[in-house]
Amino acid sequence: MFATLSDRLADTFKSLKGKGRLSDADIDATAREIRIALLEADVALPVVKEFVGAVKERARGEEVSGALNPAQQVIKIVNEELVSILGGETRRLRYAKSGPTVILLAGLQGAGKTTLAAKLALWLKDQDKSPMLVACDLQRPNAVNQLQVNGERVGVPVFAPEPGNGVGDPVGVARASIEEARRRLHDVVIVDTAGRLGVDAELMRQASDIRDAVQPDEVLFVVDAMIGQDAVSTALAFQEGVGYDGVVLTKLDGDARGGAALSVASVTGKPVMFASAGEKMTDFDLFHPDRMASRILD
Ligand code: GDP
Numbered sequence: 001m002f003a004t005l006s007d008r009l010a011d012t013f014k015s016l017k018g019k020g021r022l023s024d025a026d027i028d029a030t031a032r033e034i035r036i037a038l039l040e041a042d043v044a045l046p047v048v049k050e051f052v053g054a055v056k057e058r059a060r061g062e063e064v065s066g067a068l069n070p071a072q073q074v075i076k077i078v079n080e081e082l083v084s085i086l087g088g089e090t091r092r093l094r095y096a097k098s099g100p101t102v103i104l105l106a107g108l109q110g111a112g113k114t115t116l117a118a119k120l121a122l123w124l125k126d127q128d129k130s131p132m133l134v135a136c137d138l139q140r141p142n143a144v145n146q147l148q149v150n151g152e153r154v155g156v157p158v159f160a161p162e163p164g165n166g167v168g169d170p171v172g173v174a175r176a177s178i179e180e181a182r183r184r185l186h187d188v189v190i191v192d193t194a195g196r197l198g199v200d201a202e203l204m205r206q207a208s209d210i211r212d213a214v215q216p217d218e219v220l221f222v223v224d225a226m227i228g229q230d231a232v233s234t235a236l237a238f239q240e241g242v243g244y245d246g247v248v249l250t251k252l253d254g255d256a257r258g259g260a261a262l263s264v265a266s267v268t269g270k271p272v273m274f275a276s277a278g279e280k281m282t283d284f285d286l287f288h289p290d291r292m293a294s295r296i297l298d
Pocket residue numbers: 107108109110111112113114115116195250251252253254276277278279
């Protein structure tokens with residue numbers, strides 16, 4: 001997804017190679033190139049401004065280090081600033097101290113929530129957890145069935161609406177699922193909620209009602225990295241409407257420019273916690289800002 005950005009940055013650094021010392025003009029020219037590379041990759045403007053400002057300031061003030069030549073020094077600064085806009089440290093899941101850990105997924109329809117729910121369940125199983133999936137997306141006719149199919153693929157039970165489980169009432173289903181998880185000794189409950197094609201008040205209200213009913217330990221906002229600048233506006237809308245603790249980027253395997261997705265952590269102040277990059281159930285892992293930065297600068 002970040003091939004073009006990688007290439008553009010590599011070209012920028014190439015022009016610094018062999019320089020003994022960087023003049024202010026060199027630094028300005030490099031900063032301009034980095035700015036263009038980030039904007040072309042779709043990184044949000046405020047993030048670009050902050051990023052380029054920080055790189056420039058640090059490049060000017062940098063002590064001349066014996067170990068690194070000027071080009072390497074700039075790469076090091078860019079790397080550190082990339083890690084910083086991507087959220088800094090890897091943020092791990094927080095598990096409940098007692099009772100099942102409840103993870104609530106929110107996001108637009110088509111963001112990849114249902115797929116991600118199953119991927120996360122499989123990942124948790126690999127961490128020796130006993131997860132249960134909960135189908136609270138009762139808007140899309142096929143969503144419950146899709147979660148059941150995905151649940152079967154990863155061998156994780158799905159709690160779905162049926163008489164007694166609050167048919168047609170996502171809040172009721174969510175509430176009942178926590179009781180069921182306790183009874184069946186599941187230690188993590190993953191609640192899939194309904195999405196819409198666009199942000200709307202009812203969607204937000206429903207997600208908030210479910211949140212209030214199940215008191216999740218983690219609310220994760222799921223966003224399709226391929227939707228470009230809309231990723232940032234959607235992330236802000238969900239932050240205001242529902243609130244969340246972390247972000248999950250999906251479809252990182254796509255060939256879109258991806259920079260908007262890279263801006264979400266910086267714009268919302270919420271860390272990207274997981275990255276999902278493909279149709280396979282194992283194409284999923286914790287998001288490591290430092291590894292992502294290295295990949296971009298590779
Ligand atoms: P939901 O509406 O948010 O529940 O989204 P779905 O889980 O149904 O996903 C929407 C579409 O995106 C489906 O066709 C998925 O197979 C596809 N999808 C989900 N995650 C990924 C991913 O990481 N990479 C790719 N290429 N496709 C994905």
